[in-house]
Amino acid sequence: MTIGPATEKLERFRNPDFWHRPANYWFWHRVPTEDEILNQLTTMREAGYGSFQVAVRLSWPLREYLSREYLTAVRTTADTARRLGLRMGIYDDYNWLSGHAGGKTVAGHDSFRESHLFWTASTVADGRAELTVSGIHATDVDWLLAQGAEWVFDGGSPRWADWELQGVFLRSDDGEDQDVTDRATIARSGPDGATVAVELPDAPAGARVAAALSARCVTSRMIDYLEPAAARRFTEVGLQPYVEALSDHIGDTVVYVFFDQPHSCFWDWTERTGTLGSSLMYSTTLRQAADRELDGGWRGILPALVFDDAGKAGARARFFSLYAATATKAFFGTVADWCHEHGLLFSGHEVLAHVGSWDITDVVIADDVRSNFGMDYFAIDAFRDVTAVDARNNDAQLSAKFGDSVARAHGRSGCIVEQYYARVEPGTHFGAGQWELRLSDLRAQAIRHHLLGARQFLEHAFWLTDGDDRDGREALFVNPRFDFPPGMNFEPWFGHHRAFADESAALSQFLDEFEPDTDVALVYPLSTVAGHGPAHPAGAHFAVWAETMARHGVPYRIVDERAVAGSRSDSGRIRIGDASYRCVVLPGVQLTLTEGFGEALVSARAAGVRVVTSGPTLAALDDGGTGEKDSVGARRPAPEDVLELLHGVRGSDMITVTPVDRRTLWTRTGRDRDATLYAAAFNDADTPAHLVVELPEGRWRFSRWTPSTGQVDTRDADRSFVLRVDAQEIVCVSAVRVPENKISLTDGWTLALAGREGVPVSVETPLEEQLPELLDGAVTYVRQVRIPPGNWELVLDGVRDAVEVFADGESAGRAAWLPYRFALDRFAGREVRLEIAVAPSAADRYYQGSPLRGRFSSRSGITRPPRLVRPPTGE
Structure with a gap:
């Protein structure tokens, strides 16, 4: 008999498919020749890649994106990939920032250009107030330098138009807000800002006034992600050309469409106030949705956005819930529908605040990622067929764990992790990348990602060319050499890549053979962050829990508030979605919009589920009484606190x-x-x-x-x-x-103790709980047992004392530590008097009546039924 891995599992492990093999972005800096396409794709295959995506970079002339020459080369690439057995994804845009199609989405459709909401505040003087929005700049584009501005803006600079007053509010002494929009006008507007004049003859001097204005950036190539029509236009001009060029490859060689960080610009300005760190996307669609679904409508929510009031966190959270739903459906929903209509899977990744970190409120591209798609990563993933995330540099980080968690919340598993490298040396620029990357470091990072949830490791990037000898910041991005290096195939170690790729693929396939354990559900505090902003301690608390559990092997999954509200609990487990947990952790969860969330956790605690908190806590859980062992209070936990609070959550039925x-x-x-x-x-x-x-x-x-x-x-x-x-x-x-054949010997045991025999005894309870007198030496468990024919062993699991076993007075062996296994084959086919002599410690004898014993109590004797076990015979 052979007991080991099944043949089909071994075959998958030794020959993983393309989903498990490393993939790459293939950076194109010009149109490749047919020979270059063949040579580089052959190199990819030999290096162990299973798939790739053609990604046009900033060095490519913008006007030539999606040109006939480009699409012809893409077609040749797909033909060649088919012959070589490679698969291909459609990287859906020029450079990155999916949706603009290299500026084609907004060309001739100025209404599709990004619009934003700005706000400003001032005080009343002489019965009037003047409020200004000025100094507007895109913080994300600032980092991309002049060449980035030329990519994002027609003419290389932003210009604003279509200014519209959205609301003006006077703050009274009691904190109430009076809508005074009818007393305000836009006194001046232009390409760089606007000024609002408000007449308030009855208002006291020094009273605070705030105004919200919207405007459209008429030179931006970034689109209005709140409008489905803009997304449809993107599919027409940015995606349809690929389908037409690739035709019979769609759904075969070409498997999916991959989006990359769709977002409008993150705008800041001189007079910004309140808790929001960036402008908000704006459209009439959003305003109308707010009028329908929010208390007080659009005007009613604006004071919560423009004033820095902690008491309005709930209102902000409700707004961001609507904001996220509007944007995700408009863009992701529209593009996903198009993909499915054309036989393509939908994949890609949004902007993640936690890239390179464990903190969900960290800063990478923008100071406040809420202004993009509201940070509702679970909602975004509902539109994907294949989950993807990005990761920065070789630090251990949250990305793969979050990606796998949102995938499993939607009935899938695993994710693609795009791994890129940014330079972090003082005095340089992140776009200069890391040419000093070693393959050993790349390997270690890939392994970490796989263990945390990555199915496919997507390298950023494989390069068509390695640029030229220009140096300095003026060459960033436009010189391929300094466009997020390394180009993997230009590293001297690339000849060793195949060994890394094969190992990565086999590991990924091995991990796909089983469902991960789930001891702990870590709640994603979306409502808290949406309402209170990234300065709230929830992000830091989340980071400690997530990183500590990952580093110390505590199996966990990140869960959505909405899924928790729909959970059910029984017998020490809470069922959330398709998994059950012994423990729920709330890291700084102070606010939730989800009806039934608090009640579900109170019920879980009553059912024996451990509900653990740190930081600010929901009132519903405070009222339920949080025991000391389930919280560290308001302070941020240390790793040792996390491990202590989670001690004992692992089940005995797990490896x-x-x-x-x-x-x-x-x-x-x-x-x-x-x-x-x-x-x-x-x-x-x-x-x-x-x-x-x-x-x-x-x-x-x-x-x-x-x-x-x-x-x-x-x-x-x-x-x-x-x-x-x-x-x-x-x-x-x-x-x-x-x-193995087993016979449990649960009943019929008696005890020989202090010259007495025949005292009934349980083999499931310590002796101290059964005997009125103190133990004063060895005791013997006795029972008649028939040993069946064959090779049998007596196995004792529930004993930690010194033991000797006798059958009809003949010793069968002795042991004082695990494993307690005693061969009985020489007694096979006989009924014997089985005696188990147990020698406990001397604690009862010498500490009797002494205060020196303290609270320590012994647990002596047999506490689990002995078993007769027949080991397997043969291989």
Whole structure:
């Protein structure tokens, strides 16, 4: 009999498909020749890639994007990829920022250009107030320098028009806001800003006034993401040409459309006030939706946006919920529908505040990502067929874990992780990238991503050319050499890439063989961040929980507030979506808009689920009484707090892998439908580690899978054993429970104690809980047992004392530590008097009546029923 990995699993492990193999952005800086296409795609295949996306970069003349020559080269690329067995995705825009189609979406359609909401404040003097919006600049484009401005704006600079007054409000002494829009006019407007004049003859001097204005950037190539018509135009001019050029490749060689960070510009200005760190996208569609769905309508919500009032957090959160829903449906919904109509999967990634970090409120592109699509990552993912995220540099970070979590919330699993490199050296620029990248560092980052949830590692990037010898900031982006390097194929180590690619693919495939364990549900505090902004401590609290659990092997998933509200709890577990958890963590969750959220957690706690909080807490949970063990209060927890609060949440039916020295160990554990247990762990250190592998009760056949070679070795295993893992080594294991005949010996036991025999005793409870007198020496459990024919063992799981076993007075062995297994084959076919002599500690004898014992209590004797077990015969 062979008990080990099934043949089909071994085949997948040794020959992973393109979804598990590394992919790349293939940066084009000009039209490649047919020979270049063939040579570079052949190089990709030989280097172990399974797929790629053609990505046109800023060095490519903007006017030539989607030209006949370009589309002809794309067609040749697809033809060649088919012959070589590669797959291809459509990278859907010029450079990045999906939606503008290299400026074609707004060309001849100025109404599709981005519009924004600005606000400003002043005070009343002499019965009037003057409020100004000036100094408007796009903070994201500022970082892209002059060449970035030439890409984003016609003529290289922003110009504003169509100024419209949205609301003006007078703040009274009691904090109430009076709508005084009818007393205001736009006194001046122009391409660089506007001024509002308000006549307030009855207002006291010094009273505060705020105004909100909208305007359209008439030179921007960025689109109005709130309007479905703009998204439809994008599909017509930006995506339809690919379908027409690629025709029979669609749905075969060409599998999906990939969007990359769609967002309008992040605008700041001199007079910005309030809690929002950037302008908001604006459209009449949004205003009409607010009038329909928000209390007080559009005008009613504006004071919560323009004034810095903590008491209006709930109103802001409700606005951002509507804002996110309007934008995601308008853009992602429209493009997803188009993809499905044309037989293409929809993938890509939005702007993530936590790129390169664990903090969901961190700053990467903008100071306040709420102004993009409201940070509702779960809602965005509902439109995708393949989840994708991006990651920056080689720091351990949240991206893959969040990507996998939102995918699983929608019935999928895994994600694509786009890995790019930005320079962080003082005095330089992020676009200069990291030519000093080593393959060993790239490998380590890929492994971390895989263990946290990545199915495919997408490299940024494989290059058509490596640019020229120009240097300095004036060459950034337009000189390929300094456009987010490295170009992987121009690194001297690229000849070693195949070994990395094969290992990455095999690891990814191994991880796909099982469902990950889910001990902890980490709540994404979207409403809190939406209402209070990125300065709220929820982001920092979330980061500590997420990173600590990831580093120390606590299986968790990030969950949406809405899914928690729809949960059900019973017998110490809470069911959220398709997974159940023993613990729910609320990191700074102070606000929720979801009806039933607090009640669901109160019910969970009543059902025995551990509900853990840190930072500001929902009133509903405060009222329920948070015990000391379930909270660290308002302070941000330290990693040791996290581990202490989560102590004991792991179930006894799971496989665990832990380092003996409590170092960082990136892991994933779980089981498949056949109850095979799996674990993968990465020793992310420069020194060897010893890992303790623990399995549930029973006998196991253990397999060690080696991703770098495809080798799988199988052997018998004890329930607990130690593996030595070299520095930077990945270990993948599976364990199959070996079928064994078992006879549980639960009833009929008596105790021989102090010269007395025949005292009934339970083998499921410590002796101290059964005997009125103190233990004063060895005791013996006695029972008549028939040993069936064959090779049988007596197995004792629930004892930790010194033991000797006798059958009809003949010793069958002795043991004082695990494993307690005693061969009974020489007694097979007989009924015997089975005696288990247990020698406990001397605690009861010597501490009797002494206060020196303290609170310590012994647990002696047998606490789980003994078993007769017939081990497997043969291989």
